[in-house]
Amino acid sequence: MTASSSSSNLAVVTGASTGIGRALAEVFVEHGFDVVLAANEPAVHDAAAELGASGRQVVAVEVDLATAAGVEELYDRVRAQGRGVTAAALNAGIGASGRFDQISLEADLELVDLNVRSTVHLAKLLVRDMVDAGAGRILVTSSIAAVAPGPYHATYAASKAFVHSFAEGLRQELKDTGVTVTSLMPGPTDTEFFSRAGMGDTKLGQQEDKDDPRQVAEQGYDALMAGRSSVVAGSLSNRIQAELGTHLPDALAAPLLARMTKPQDRVD
Numbered sequence: 001m002t003a004s005s006s007s008s009n010l011a012v013v014t015g016a017s018t019g020i021g022r023a024l025a026e027v028f029v030e031h032g033f034d035v036v037l038a039a040n041e042p043a044v045h046d047a048a049a050e051l052g053a054s055g056r057q058v059v060a061v062e063v064d065l066a067t068a069a070g071v072e073e074l075y076d077r078v079r080a081q082g083r084g085v086t087a088a089a090l091n092a093g094i095g096a097s098g099r100f101d102q103i104s105l106e107a108d109l110e111l112v113d114l115n116v117r118s119t120v121h122l123a124k125l126l127v128r129d130m131v132d133a134g135a136g137r138i139l140v141t142s143s144i145a146a147v148a149p150g151p152y153h154a155t156y157a158a159s160k161a162f163v164h165s166f167a168e169g170l171r172q173e174l175k176d177t178g179v180t181v182t183s184l185m186p187g188p189t190d191t192e193f194f195s196r197a198g199m200g201d202t203k204l205g206q207q208e209d210k211d212d213p214r215q216v217a218e219q220g221y222d223a224l225m226a227g228r229s230s231v232v233a234g235s236l237s238n239r240i241q242a243e244l245g246t247h248l249p250d251a252l253a254a255p256l257l258a259r260m261t262k263p264q265d266r267v268d
Contacts, residue, residue, distance in 0.1 A: 010083055011025075012078055013035060013091060014039070020141060024091060024221065029058065035057075036081065037060050065114055070118075074122065087138075087139070090139065093114060094114055094156075096155055112155065123138060127174070137227070142161075142185050145157040149257065167183040182223050182227070182230060183230040184231055185238075185242060186216045186234050187233075188234075189234065201264050215233070
C-alpha cells in the first residue's frame, strides 16, 4: 500500500479478490481511484498488492460480508480512511446449484445473506454518507438471470432479481440527492463463479464463449460514471437474452432456461 492524497477519489469494491470484482477494482485504479477491496478469502491481499503497485492507495479487508458484523467491520475500515466514498461497487455474491429440495438450507441462506442482506446493509451505510455529502455513485452487480425464472439455481436468480429491483428503486428515491445507482447485469462470464457454485456440470457452466470479466467491468464502470440506470454487459447475446427474459412469459421461459442450468450428471 502506498500513501495517496486525501483528495483522491475513493472507491469500495466487494467480492474483489477474483472475477468481475477484481476487474472492477483494476478499472477504478486505472482511472485514478484509491480503493478499499473486500473479500472473504486471503486472495484479496494479493489483489491489493498487485493493484497497489500502480501507486494508488489500495486497502485489503478480508471479511465475511454474509454476516452483519462483517459488513460493519468493512464500513469501519472504509471510514478509517478519513474521507468520503466517491463510488462503491456492491459486487460480492455466490451461487448454489441443484434442485431446491436437494440443496442444503445453510447454502441457500448463506446465499441470501451475502447476495441480498449484505447488499442492503452496506448500501444503507454508504448511501447515507453519500446523501450527506451530496454526491456518490453506487454500482450493484445483478445479472441477466434477474429478468426470468432460474430453475436449478432458483435462490440465486431470485437474489439477483431482488438487487436489480432494489437498485432501480433506490435510483428513483435518490434522484435529487446527487447520488446515482446503477445495476450491472452481466451474462455468463469467465470467472470462478460456476465452479464455486457447483455449476460446472451444467450446459451454462460448460459454455465456452463466456464473457471477459474485464469487458464486463469496463462497461459497468462506464455506465456507473455516466449515471445510467442499468447496463447489460458482455456480448450481444446477453442483451438478446435479457430482452427475451423480460418479455417472454415465465411459464415459457422456465423450461427453456432449465435446459441450460440443470446439472447434467445428477438425476432428480
